[in-house]
Amino acid sequence: MKWVIVFGLFVCAGLARADVLPDGPGKAATVRVCGRCHSPERAASMHQRRSAWEDTITKMIKLGAQGSDEEFEAILNYLSKNFGPEAPAPVNINKANMIDLQTTLAMRRSQARALIAYREEHGDFHSLADLRNVPGIDFEKLEAKKSRIIF
Ligand code: HEC
Incomplete structure (x- = not known):
């Protein structure tokens, strides 16, 4: 019983955190594919150029990330657009x-x-x-x- 509650909290925390990522095309794929081993926010923890995001994704695929070509393309577009080198103005x-x-x-x-x-x-x-x-x-x-x- 206790474990059910703990698990429930864990899932809720995961969902709440996923909510912090900006909305846009590719978000769902990013949460699904990049949220499997670590939080999807970790995936989006950096601000970098598209080519560097490509390298990061290649590295994650070597580590075992699984998805279709379309999904990885959507993720690359999403991260490059929302987590590019310039941080958004406060x-x-x-x-x-x-x-x-x-x-x-x-x-x-x-x-x-x-x-x-x-x-x-x-x-x-x-x-x-x-x-x-x-x-x-x-x-x-x-x-x-x-x-x-x-x-
Ligand atoms: C199969 C498990 C797995 C999946 C799926 C996964 N990652 Fe990772 N990710 C890791 C591991 C393990 C590390 C820590 C690697 C290290 O410390 O060298 C990591 C670290 C990171 C980091 C921190 C910087 C770095 O290069 O170590 C970023 C950014 C990242 N992942 C992005 C992503 C993105 C984007 C996706 C989706 C395309 C993704 N991850 C999917 C396993 C995964």
Whole structure:
């Protein structure tokens, strides 16, 4: 019984983490193929050029990664597009609009709206912990993106 719960938590944690990857074509294949041995975030932990992603994928295939040619092509496109050499610009959480919040921080529309409403009522946020006070916000998900948030 205990193990069932532990396993459940493990699966949930895995899913929650997979959610941190930006949406886009190739994400599903990346999670499926690259999430088998380590977290898919580890796969996306680097920012590098397409040719370097090609080398990484070749290395993973030698280590035993399995997928079709189409899947590896989709993964290469996904990683090159979302995890290229230049890290995305951070977003100022006190100035960000709906679009910034949704694209840079991958927030849901309803949550982005809640954050802006809270900011208008209470004034600027001063730290990551302040964001915890916004009702309905997925704080852990935002926390995972803290390197992209400035105040
Ligand atoms: C069969 C198991 C397996 C699969 C599937 C797998 N990896 Fe890995 N991955 C590893 C191992 C083992 C390491 C650690 C290698 C090391 O330390 O040299 C690793 C490490 C990494 C690293 C850290 C940097 C490095 O080069 O060591 C990255 C990035 C990475 N994998 C990306 C991916 C991507 C992208 C995919 C999907 C195409 C993927 N992995 C699928 C086994 C796997």
